[in-house]
Amino acid sequence: MESALEIKDVSKRFGTRWAVSRLTWSLPMGKSLLLTGHNGSGKTTLLRMIATATFPTAGEISVFGKETRKHRDALRHEVALISHASFHYEDLTAAQNLSLLAKFLDAEKPGVVKELLERVGLGERADSPVRQFSAGMRKRLSLARLLLKQPRLALFDEPFGELDPAGITQMEGVLRDLTARGTTVVLATHLIEQGLSLTQERLHLDQGRLSSETVHHQSPSAQGPL
Amino acid sequence: MKPKISLLTAAWLVLRKDWMIEWRTRARLTALIFFSLSTLLLFSFAMGPDINALRAHAAGYLWLALFFASVLSLGESFRVEGENQALLGLVLTPVEARAIFLGKVFGNASLLFGLSLVLLPVAVALYDIDLAKAPLALLATLFLGSVGISAPGIVYSAISSNARARDVMLPLLLFPVLVPLLLATVNATKFCLGPDPQEQLASWLKLLCAFDLIYLSLGFLVFPKVVEED
Amino acid sequence: MPKWAPLISLVLVIALMIVHAASASARAWVWKVLAGFGAIGVVVVVYFGLFFAPREAYMSDVGRIIYVHIPFVWMCMVGFTVNVVCAVGYLFKANWKLDALAEASAEVGIFFGACGVTMGSIWARPTWGVWWDWDPRLISTTVMLLVYVGYLAFRSFTEDPDRRAAWSAAGVILGYVTLPITWFSVQWWNSLHQRQSDSQTVDPAMRVGYLFSTVAFLALFFVFVFKRYEISRSRQSSALELPPLQAPAVKPEVSA
Numbered sequence: 001m002e003s004a005l006e007i008k009d010v011s012k013r014f015g016t017r018w019a020v021s022r023l024t025w026s027l028p029m030g031k032s033l034l035l036t037g038h039n040g041s042g043k044t045t046l047l048r049m050i051a052t053a054t055f056p057t058a059g060e061i062s063v064f065g066k067e068t069r070k071h072r073d074a075l076r077h078e079v080a081l082i083s084h085a086s087f088h089y090e091d092l093t094a095a096q097n098l099s100l101l102a103k104f105l106d107a108e109k110p111g112v113v114k115e116l117l118e119r120v121g122l123g124e125r126a127d128s129p130v131r132q133f134s135a136g137m138r139k140r141l142s143l144a145r146l147l148l149k150q151p152r153l154a155l156f157d158e159p160f161g162e163l164d165p166a167g168i169t170q171m172e173g174v175l176r177d178l179t180a181r182g183t184t185v186v187l188a189t190h191l192i193e194q195g196l197s198l199t200q201e202r203l204h205l206d207q208g209r210l211s212s213e214t215v216h217h218q219s220p221s222a223q224g225p226l
Numbered sequence: 227m228k229p230k231i232s233l234l235t236a237a238w239l240v241l242r243k244d245w246m247i248e249w250r251t252r253a254r255l256t257a258l259i260f261f262s263l264s265t266l267l268l269f270s271f272a273m274g275p276d277i278n279a280l281r282a283h284a285a286g287y288l289w290l291a292l293f294f295a296s297v298l299s300l301g302e303s304f305r306v307e308g309e310n311q312a313l314l315g316l317v318l319t320p321v322e323a324r325a326i327f328l329g330k331v332f333g334n335a336s337l338l339f340g341l342s343l344v345l346l347p348v349a350v351a352l353y354d355i356d357l358a359k360a361p362l363a364l365l366a367t368l369f370l371g372s373v374g375i376s377a378p379g380i381v382y383s384a385i386s387s388n389a390r391a392r393d394v395m396l397p398l399l400l401f402p403v404l405v406p407l408l409l410a411t412v413n414a415t416k417f418c419l420g421p422d423p424q425e426q427l428a429s430w431l432k433l434l435c436a437f438d439l440i441y442l443s444l445g446f447l448v449f450p451k452v453v454e455e456d
Numbered sequence: 457m458p459k460w461a462p463l464i465s466l467v468l469v470i471a472l473m474i475v476h477a478a479s480a481s482a483r484a485w486v487w488k489v490l491a492g493f494g495a496i497g498v499v500v501v502v503y504f505g506l507f508f509a510p511r512e513a514y515m516s517d518v519g520r521i522i523y524v525h526i527p528f529v530w531m532c533m534v535g536f537t538v539n540v541v542c543a544v545g546y547l548f549k550a551n552w553k554l555d556a557l558a559e560a561s562a563e564v565g566i567f568f569g570a571c572g573v574t575m576g577s578i579w580a581r582p583t584w585g586v587w588w589d590w591d592p593r594l595i596s597t598t599v600m601l602l603v604y605v606g607y608l609a610f611r612s613f614t615e616d617p618d619r620r621a622a623w624s625a626a627g628v629i630l631g632y633v634t635l636p637i638t639w640f641s642v643q644w645w646n647s648l649h650q651r652q653s654d655s656q657t658v659d660p661a662m663r664v665g666y667l668f669s670t671v672a673f674l675a676l677f678f679v680f681v682f683k684r685y686e687i688s689r690s691r692q693s694s695a696l697e698l699p700p701l702q703a704p705a706v707k708p709e710v711s712a
Contacts, residue, residue: 011698015615021699053314055455057618058698069456076320077230087315089243089306091250103239104319106230129250208699378630385623389613398609399627402602403634405595406641413645433641444633448547448626456550456622 002065004029004184010059012045019045020208027201032179034195035188037205043188047155051081063153080151082142082159088130094141095126101148116144135162153184160191233325240329247306258295259344265291270352277354284353285415292342297397299337300379304387323450331376338372355419364418370434371411377441378403384452410434457504462667469675487682490675497672509665518582521575526666527673528572535565536600540632543625555621556688562604564680569601592642599638603631
C-alpha cells in the first residue's frame with residue numbers, strides 16, 4: 001500500500017542555514033502524525049514543504065504517492081495548512097474571506113459560509129474586518145478555511161497556540177472529527193499530551209534532523225493495522 | 227486534476243477582490259488621490275505662472291503624477307498580499323498564478339484609470355487645457371497607459387515586495403522600463419489636447435497598444451516563476 | 457592597419473573561447489592568453505587611433521574617441537545579451553551556473569556601458585554642442601544601464617539565493633525587452649520632429665580600426681566575465697553542499 005506521506009532524504013536550505021537536513025520518514029495510509037521538536041527545529045518548514053508552499057532543496061516528498069514539486073496543482077486541492085500565517089486579507093471581513101475561498105474552490109452554496117462561521121464560533125463577527133480580530137479569532141477563521149476546503153491531508157502548525165480553553169476543546173473536537181472521517185492529519189504542537197491522544201505516529205525533529213526520541217506509539221483510541 | 231474554475235473566472239475573482247479591498251480601505255484611496263493632486267499643483271508652482279508653458283507641458287505633468295501615484299498603488303497592492311502571506315494563500319487555494327497576474331494588473335489599471343479621470347478636471351483648471359478636442363482618444367490613451375504601467379508594474383512589485391528597501395526598489399526597477407511608455411503616453415495625450423498637424427496620434431496609440439501587449443504577455447509568462455518556487 | 461586584422465583576430469579569439477569552454481584543463485591558461493591579447497590590442501588601438509588614424513572629417517580630433525567608445529558600448533550590449541540569455545535559461549532550468557554567469561555578465565556589462573555612455577557624452581559635447589542628445593542609441597543604452605543597476609541593487613537586497621535567481625531573471629527579461637522598444641520609440645519621436653540624421657560615411661581605415669579594437673575588447677570582456685563568474689561560483693559553493701548524513705542513518709563502513 002502506498003504511503004500517505006513519504007519523505008525521502010529531504011533537505012531544505014534558507015540562505016546558508018539548513019532548516020531540514022537529510023530527513024527520511026514515511027507515514028502509512030490511514031495514520032495521523034504528531035510532529036514535535038523545539039522552536040526552530042524545522043517543523044514549520046517541513047509542514048510548508050508538505051503543503052507545497054515551498055519545495056525541498058534536495059530530496060523529495062510524496063503525498064498520497066504524488067511528488068509535491070511535479071504534482072503541485074493536483075495536491076493543492078487535497079492538502080490544507082493551518083499555520084502562523086493565516087492567509088487572510090486583513091481588510092476584508094471574515095465572511096468575505098471565506099466566500100472568496102469558496103468561489104475559488106467552486107464550492108459556494110448559499111449559507112455555507114454562515115454555517116461554517118457559526119461552527120467555529122465566529123457567527124456574530126462574520127461582518128467585521130479581520131484586522132479587528134484577536135489572534136484566537138484568526139485561528140478560528142483559519143479552521144473555518146480548512147473545513148471549507150475539506151482536504152484529504154490536513155496540516156496543523158501549532159493549532160492550539162493563542163486559543164482559549166474553549167477553543168482548544170473545539171480544535172480537538174475538529175481534529176478527532178477529521179481523523180474519524182478518514183482525513184490524514186499532521187499535527188505540529190508543543191502540547192504533547194493532546195497531540196499523543198490524537199495521533200498514532202510521532203516524529204521528533206531536532207535541528208532539522210530525525211531525533212532518537214522519535215517513537216512509534218499506539219494511542220489507546222486508535223486502531224491502526226500495525 | 228484540472229482546476230475547478232477557468233483562468234478568466236479566477237482572474238475576475240482576483241480583480242473583484244482587489245476592488246473590494248480598495249472600497250473597504252477608501253481612506254487610503256483618498257490619500258492617493260490627494261497625493262497626485264498635490265503633485266500636479268507642485269508642477270504648476272515649479273513652472274511659474276506662464277500659462278502657455280504650462281499648457282504645452284500639461285501632458286507630461288499629468289503622466290508624471292500618474293507614474294508617482296502608480297508606485298504607491300502598486301506597492302500597496304502587494305503590501306496587502308504580503309499581510310498574513312495572503313498571496314501564498316491564493317497560490318495554495320489553488321489559484322493559478324496567471325489568473326492572479328491578470329486580475330491584479332487590471333485591478334491596478336482600473337485604479338489608475340479612475341485616478342486619471344479625477345486628475346483631468348484639475349489639470350484643466352491648473353493648466354488651461356481643452357478636453358473636448360478628442361475625448362475618446364484621450365480616454366483610450368489614459369486606459370492604455372494605465373494598463374501599460376500596471377503590466378510590468380505588477381511583476382516588479384511582486385518581485386520587490388520580497389526585497390529589503392522595497393519602497394526604493396520598485397521605482398528603481400520599474401521606471402527605466404516605462405521610458406518608452408512615458409514617451410508614447412505623453413505624446414498621445416499632447417496630440418489629444420492640442421493641434422495634431424501631422425496626424426501622429428494614431429501611431430502613438432499603436433505604440434501604446436504594442437507596449438501593453440508585449441508586457442501583458444511577458445508578465446503572463448514569467449509571473450508563475452515569480453510567485454512560485456520551482 | 458591591415459584590412460584582415462579584425463577578422464583574423466576575431467576568429468582566434470572565438471576559437472580560444474571555445475577551447476576555454478570545451479576543455480577544463482585549458483581553462484588555466486586560455487584566459488591569460490586572451491588577457492594578454494586584449495591588453496596589447498588596446499595599446500595598439502590607442503596608439504593607432506591617436507597617431508595613425510585619419511582625421512575624422514566632421515569632428516576633427518575628437519572623433520578619435522570612437523576607437524574605444526564603440527567597442528565599450530558593443531561589449532556592454534554583448535554583456536546584457538549574455539545576461540538575458542542566462543536569465544531565460546534559468547527560468548527553464550534552474551541552474552546555479554547560469555545564475556552566476558548572469559550576475560557576472562551584468563556587472564561587466566554595466567562597467568563597459570558606463571564607460572561607453574560617458575565617452576559618448578564627452579564626444580557629443582564638442583560635436584553636437586550638448587552633453588546629452590535625443591539619440592536612440594544614447595537613450596537606449598542609458599535606459600539599459602538603469603535597468604541593470606536596478607538588477608544588481610535588487611540582487612544585493614535579497615537574501616534567499618534560489619528565489620533571488622528566479623526573481624532577478626524574471627525582472628531582467630522584462631527590462632531587456634525595453635531596449636528595442638526604447639530604440640524604436642525614440643527614433644520615431646525624432647523622425648516626427650524632422651531632425652536631420654547624423655549618418656556619416658565611414659572611412660575604411662577607421663572601420664578596420666574600431667573593428668579590431670572591438671575584438672581586443674571582446675577578449676578583455678571575456679576575461680572579466682570569466683573572473684567574475686569564478687567569484688560568483690565560489691560564493692555559491694559554500695551554500696551548495698548538502699549537510700552530512702545523520703550519524704545513525706549511515707551504515708557503518710566495512711573496514712578490512
